[in-house]
Amino acid sequence: MISGLLASSSTRVLLNGIPGETLFHRRGLRQGDPLSPMLFILVMDVFNSIVKKANDEGLLQPLAARNIHHRVSLYADDVVLFLRPVATDLHLVEDILRLFGSATGLKTNIQKSSVLPIHCSEDVLLVVQAHLPCEIQNFPCKYLGLPLSIKKLARSQLQPIIDRVADQLPGWKADLLNRAGRAILVQHVLTAMLIYVASALDLPLWCLKAIDKIRRNFLWRGRKEANGGHCLIACPKVARPKELGGLGILDLQRFSWALRVCWLWLGKTEPERLWSAFPIPVHNCAKSLFAAAVHSEVGNGANTKFWTDRWLDECSIEMLAPNLFACVSRRRVNKRTVQEALTNDKWLEDIQGHYSVAVLSEYLDIWALVQEVVLQSDVEDTHKWRFEASGQFSTKSAYEAFFNGSVFFQPCKLIWGSWAPRKCKFFLWLVAHNRCWTADRLARRGLPHPKHCPLCEQEDETINHLLSACVFARQFWNEWFSGFGLQELTPQADNVDFYTWWQQSSDRLHTSLQQGFNTLVVLGTWSIWKTRNDVVFNGAAPRINRALLLAREEAEFWMLAGAKGLSAMVATRLPN
Numbered sequence: 001m002i003s004g005l006l007a008s009s010s011t012r013v014l015l016n017g018i019p020g021e022t023l024f025h026r027r028g029l030r031q032g033d034p035l036s037p038m039l040f041i042l043v044m045d046v047f048n049s050i051v052k053k054a055n056d057e058g059l060l061q062p063l064a065a066r067n068i069h070h071r072v073s074l075y076a077d078d079v080v081l082f083l084r085p086v087a088t089d090l091h092l093v094e095d096i097l098r099l100f101g102s103a104t105g106l107k108t109n110i111q112k113s114s115v116l117p118i119h120c121s122e123d124v125l126l127v128v129q130a131h132l133p134c135e136i137q138n139f140p141c142k143y144l145g146l147p148l149s150i151k152k153l154a155r156s157q158l159q160p161i162i163d164r165v166a167d168q169l170p171g172w173k174a175d176l177l178n179r180a181g182r183a184i185l186v187q188h189v190l191t192a193m194l195i196y197v198a199s200a201l202d203l204p205l206w207c208l209k210a211i212d213k214i215r216r217n218f219l220w221r222g223r224k225e226a227n228g229g230h231c232l233i234a235c236p237k238v239a240r241p242k243e244l245g246g247l248g249i250l251d252l253q254r255f256s257w258a259l260r261v262c263w264l265w266l267g268k269t270e271p272e273r274l275w276s277a278f279p280i281p282v283h284n285c286a287k288s289l290f291a292a293a294v295h296s297e298v299g300n301g302a303n304t305k306f307w308t309d310r311w312l313d314e315c316s317i318e319m320l321a322p323n324l325f326a327c328v329s330r331r332r333v334n335k336r337t338v339q340e341a342l343t344n345d346k347w348l349e350d351i352q353g354h355y356s357v358a359v360l361s362e363y364l365d366i367w368a369l370v371q372e373v374v375l376q377s378d379v380e381d382t383h384k385w386r387f388e389a390s391g392q393f394s395t396k397s398a399y400e401a402f403f404n405g406s407v408f409f410q411p412c413k414l415i416w417g418s419w420a421p422r423k424c425k426f427f428l429w430l431v432a433h434n435r436c437w438t439a440d441r442l443a444r445r446g447l448p449h450p451k452h453c454p455l456c457e458q459e460d461e462t463i464n465h466l467l468s469a470c471v472f473a474r475q476f477w478n479e480w481f482s483g484f485g486l487q488e489l490t491p492q493a494d495n496v497d498f499y500t501w502w503q504q505s506s507d508r509l510h511t512s513l514q515q516g517f518n519t520l521v522v523l524g525t526w527s528i529w530k531t532r533n534d535v536v537f538n539g540a541a542p543r544i545n546r547a548l549l550l551a552r553e554e555a556e557f558w559m560l561a562g563a564k565g566l567s568a569m570v571a572t573r574l575p576n
C-alpha cells in the first residue's frame with residue numbers, strides 16, 4: 001500500500017489558469033498527505049540508525065566530554081547533523097549521505113545545505129569545504145523558525161519576533177472592533193503566537209515588555225501607538241486572570257516562566273530525553289516555583305536529588321536543615337542523588353567545614369530521618385506536581401500558581417458569569433475598576449465635565465451615584481425589576497456602592513435565578529449608561545421610559561442571541 005501511495009502521486013502545473021499535462025512522480029512523498037510525515041519518519045529513521053551505529057562503533061569521534069550520543073536532529077525536512085571537523089568523520093558522513101541517497105532517493109542537495117562552524121579555525125574550515133562543499137554560515141541561524149545561536153541572542157536577533165507580533169495587528173479591522181473584541185484578538189492572536197517561541201527561548205524582559213506595549217496599545221486604541229491617557233487600566237492589572245480583576249489576557253512574564261517550568265518537569269520525570277544532558281536556561285522564579293511545587297516519592301532514589309528535592313515528608317533537606325545545607329558544596333548539591341547518598345551513608349562525605357552547634361543538632365535530626373528510609377531497588381521514583389489533582393504538570397496550573405496569594409476580585413462572577421455581549425461586560429469591568437469617564441474622573445484630569453449628575457441634576461456624578469444611588473437610577477431599577485417581580489431588590493438611597501448592592505441582591509435569589517438576574521443588571525446598567533451619554537453628548541432629556549424601552553428592546557435581542565437565564569426570567573415573570 002505504501003509503495004502504491006508513493007508511486008501513484010502526480011502533479012499538474014497551472015499555466016495561466018489552465019492545468020497542464022499530468023506528471024507522475026513515481027517516488028517521493030506527496031505534500032499535504034497525512035501519511036507523508038509518518039513515511040518520512042520511517043525512512044529517516046534509517047538514516048538516524050546508520051549515524052547512530054557509526055557513532056556507537058566508534059567510527060565517528062565523540063562530540064564533547066559530555067555523554068552525547070545523538071548527532072542528528074530531524075524535524076520534517078530540517079536536518080541537523082553534529083560532527084567534529086576532522087577529515088575521517090567528514091569522509092564517512094559524505095559516504096553515509098551518498099549511500100542513503102542512492103538507496104532511498106532522498107539525495108542531499110549540497111547547494112541547499114550549509115555548514116555552521118563552532119569554534120573552528122580557518123585550516124579546519126578548508127578541510128570541511130573539501131568534503132562538504134556547501135555554504136559556510138555563521139550563527140545565529142534559523143532552525144524550525146527559531147533563531148539558534150551559541151551565544152546569548154542580541155537585541156537585533158530577537159527583534160524579528162517582536163516585528164512578527166506587530167505585523168499581526170489588523171489595522172483596518174481595528175476600527176470595526178470594540179475593545180472587548182480587540183481583547184479577544186490580543187489574547188488569541190498576539191499572545192498565542194508567542195507560545196512556541198517563549199517555550200523554546202528564554203525571552204528577556206525588554207522583549208516581553210516591547211510585545212506588551214504592542215498588545216496594550218492595540219487593546220486600548222487599536223493602533224501600534226498610544227499614550228498613557230488611552231489606557232484606562234494599567235497593563236499589569238489587565239494581564240491578570242479574571243478572578244483577580246484582570247481581563248484574562250496572559251501576563252507574558254509569568255507565562256514565559258510557566259512555559260519554562262515545563263522543561264524542568266520533563267527533565268525530572270523523563271530524564272531519558274535526548275536534551276536532558278544540556279543545561280536549559282530557566283529564570284530563577286521558575287526554578288523556585290518548581291522546587292516548591294514538586295514532591296518526590298522515593299523508590300530506588302536514582303532520580304531524586306538528595307539535598308534539594310522534597311522527598312522527606314514532602315520537605316527537602318535544604319528546608320529542614322538550612323545550616324547543615326550551607327556546609328555542602330554547590331557541585332555536590334546538584335549531583336548527589338538519594339540512591340548514591342544512602343549507599344554506605346555517602347551523604348556524610350558531602351558535609352564540609354566546621355560543625356557549629358546548630359549544624360550538629362540538624363545533622364542528628366537528619367540522620368534520624370534518613371535512617372528510616374528504605375530504598376526499593378525495583379521501584380522508580382515518582383514526582384508529583386502539587387497544583388494539579390492528577391499530580392501531572394500543566395502550564396496552566398503553573399501560570400496560576402504565580403498569582404498565588406493575590407486578592408480575589410469579588411465582582412468576577414457577577415460580570416463574567418452573566419450572559420451579556422462582551423462589550424457590556426467590558427464596560428462593567430471598567431465600572432468595577434472605577435475607570436468610566438464620569439464627571440468626578442474628568443474633573444480629576446482637568447477635563448471639561450458636567451457640574452452635576454446629568455440624570456438628576458442634584459448631586460455630583462460618580463459611577464456609583466449614576467448606577468445605584470441616583471434618583472433616576474433607582475426609579476429605573478424599580479420599574480425595570482418590577483417587570484420581573486423583583487422590585488424589592490431595587491437599590492435604596494443608602495446603597496452607596498453599586499457592586500455591593502448587586503452582590504447582595506444576587507445572593508438573596510435562588511441559584512437558578514442568579515444568572516438571569518445578573519444579566520438583567522448588566523442590561524440595566526448598560527441602558528442607564530447609554531441614556532446618560534445621550535443626555536451629555538446629544539442634549540437629550542433624561543426620560544425613564546426611554547431608558548426602559550432601550551433595555552426592553554435590547555433584552556429581546558439578547559434572548560434571540562441565546563441569553564438563557566434572561567429567557568427563564570421572562571418566562572417566570574410575575575404579573576405586575
Ligand SMILES: [Zn+2]
Pocket residue numbers: 453454455456457458459465466469470471472
Ligand atoms: Zn444623579
